[in-house]
Structure formats: C-alpha cells, structure tokens
Amino acid sequence: MKIFYKTRATATGGRSGHTELDDGSLGFDLTRPGAGQTGVNPEQLFALGYAACFDSAFAMVAQQRKLEVTGKTSVEVGIGQRPEGGYALDIDIHVETHGVTEAEARALIEATHQVCPYSNATRGNIDVRLHVTAL
Known part of the structure; x- marks a missing residue:
C-alpha cells in the first residue's frame, strides 16, 4: 500500500x-x-475522526457519480463489554442528504462505506449501522 x-x-x-x-x-x-x-474520551475522538472521514468519502463518491448532492454526517460511537470478555465499539452512522431520492442516497452511502478508510478499518470487527435521511 x-x-x-x-x-x-x-x-x-x-x-x-x-x-x-x-x-x-x-x-x-x-x-x-x-x-x-x-x-x-477516546470514543469522542474516534467519532470526530470517523464523521470527518466518512463525510469526505461521501463527497468524493458523489462527485465520481456526478450527483448534485450535499450531506451531513454524524457518527455515534458506543463502548460496551463483549459477552466473551473484553470491550468493543458499536457505531451508528447517520447521513442527511439533500438533492437525491432516498434510494439514491442509500446507494451512495453504501458505496461510501466501501471506500471510507475508517469503514474499511472497522469492517468485520465492529458493528456499524448506516442510517440515511434524504431531504
């Protein structure tokens, strides 16, 4: 790499x-x-970084797809104890879009989740849920 x-x-x-x-x-x-x-706390710092990274990736993917869309990304990061011991993070990503339908927004967010470095780093070991609001 x-x-x-x-x-x-x-x-x-x-x-x-x-x-x-x-x-x-x-x-x-x-x-x-x-x-x-x-x-x-570290979870707050992680949320700040993830929100900024995902929002930037969102803009890049929208530009690649030639979509006239704006958005706002919020990331919630929780921490909890795993049943088998140790601790784990839990993440919800909320993206509010303007200028596309809900179906287009969902496709855009899914594509963003595939290219965002934070999403790639967390995939497979942290529960991440995507939430979209198209306005």
Missing part, C-alpha cells in the same frame, strides 16, 4: 491522562465517560 500521510500521537495516563499529536498541534486532556470532569 502506498502511504499518502501518516501522523503520530502519544498518550500518557490512559483514559484519565492526556493525549497529544507528536508535532504539538493538537492535544486533549482525557476523562472517563460519565466522570463529570473536563476532558474528552
């Missing part, structure tokens, strides 16, 4: 510590979900 871009982040203190890009351009204090403290 030809690598187009690579970045590196370092975390200290786990879910109650700090994470920062090694170039110093972005960093966050971390907190556990529901702890009532200021900070973010």
Whole structure:
C-alpha cells in the first residue's frame, strides 16, 4: 500500500491522562465517560475522526457519480463489554442528504462505506449501522 500521510500521537495516563499529536498541534486532556470532569474520551475522538472521514468519502463518491448532492454526517460511537470478555465499539452512522431520492442516497452511502478508510478499518470487527435521511 502506498502511504499518502501518516501522523503520530502519544498518550500518557490512559483514559484519565492526556493525549497529544507528536508535532504539538493538537492535544486533549482525557476523562472517563460519565466522570463529570473536563476532558474528552477516546470514543469522542474516534467519532470526530470517523464523521470527518466518512463525510469526505461521501463527497468524493458523489462527485465520481456526478450527483448534485450535499450531506451531513454524524457518527455515534458506543463502548460496551463483549459477552466473551473484553470491550468493543458499536457505531451508528447517520447521513442527511439533500438533492437525491432516498434510494439514491442509500446507494451512495453504501458505496461510501466501501471506500471510507475508517469503514474499511472497522469492517468485520465492529458493528456499524448506516442510517440515511434524504431531504
């Protein structure tokens, strides 16, 4: 695989510590979900990245298909304990489209899910559900 871009982040203190890009351009204090403290958690950071990545892939696929469509992507990321032990993520992707029918929107979102790097990384090991609203 030809690598187009690579970045590196370092975390200290786990879910109650700090994470920062090694170039110093972005960093966050971390907190556990529901702890009532200021900070973010890894699931929130994952949701931010996945939403941006999927939205960009959506625009690319729409352009390739020559569709006049706009959209907005929201990603919900949950975490829970697996019955066999350990933890797993659970994801819902919500895409709101303007300019295409619901059937066209569904086909577009399915195609986007095949090219998005986050979708490719999670496929087969994380439950991901796609939700489409065509307006």
